[in-house]
Amino acid sequence: MGIFFIIFFLTVLVYIFFSLYLSFINIDKYVENLQMLRRFFYAIFVVGISIGLMLEKINLDDWKQLLELTALFVFIDLAVFQTPDILKIWNAEFKHDHYIRKIIKKNEEIISYNSQKVECFTDIVLNKSTNYLNNIPLHLKFDDYKEDLKKFLEFYTGTFQIDLAIFEFESGLNANLEDLHSNLDIKQAFTRIEQCYNKTIVDGEWKLFLVQELLDGKAIELHNKKEVSSSDNFKDKKVFIIPFYGRKYDILIGISSTFIEVDGIDASHILNLTQIFDWYMD
Structure with missing residues (x-):
């Protein structure tokens, strides 16, 4: 494996570990910014492929290599970024149900607590x-x-x-x-x-x-x-x-x-x- 692919995959690994770290320290912020994280992840893929083509480290005629790289990134996306609650796998529709339930529960608690405050005031x-x-x-x-x-x-x-x-x-x-x-x-x-x-x-x-x-x-x-x-x-x-x-x-x-x-x-x-x-x- 050449130096280009080593740097390329190291960049991907660092980004994955950064995303996991963010999810551990603040899961709410992670979910809120998930779409941006995914876009940046695929931007790394596009930029990496483009640089590889310019440096002639990747050959456009080598469809097998390109498909393997694409499949790898899609797999990482599914395994890392889209893990929560896959509701409709055939339609590739992913919902972060746990996060949604958490927000709903929090809002219900706020409404209930505010109702208690009004009752106390009255x-x-x-x-x-x-x-x-x-x-x-x-x-x-x-x-x-x-x-x-x-x-x-x-x-x-x-x-x-x-x-x-x-x-x-x-x-x-x-x-x-x-x-x-x-x-x-x-x-x-x-x-x-x-x-x-x-x-x-x-x-x-x-x-x-x-x-x-x-x-x-x-x-x-x-x-x-x-x-x-x-x-x-x-x-x-x-x-x-x-x-x-x-x-x-x-x-x-x-x-x-x-x-x-x-x-x-x-x-x-x-x-x-x-x-x-x-x-x-x-």
């Missing part, structure tokens, strides 16, 4: 809020307000094992929203949040964008610009920041969890419960 509003809030005294200090708000929100956060932190700031909404002092104060509160969750926003422009979103009253997910916001594990747990502009106090509420993946539904429920609490405190 129960707090209808059955727990009035009795609890009617017995809270008037708050003269922010620390008292913060402590009672935390206890009220625990009806929700305690149910789903969500960690919660509250940070006060001056929004200047009664004055000019673009006031330098207002922006500086929320930036300082944002910095405290970064320290609390040990998560630093590296890009200065992105940080300013997140701060402006908070000033505009929008809940945000605390992550760097290039980070993927969704994950199947909780090594890098999601953190949502919820701004609330009350009658007396302006606060940023941080929520996160090592048990569940917090999302926009949690942020919405926390914001609405905080609004109800603030109404009662007026």
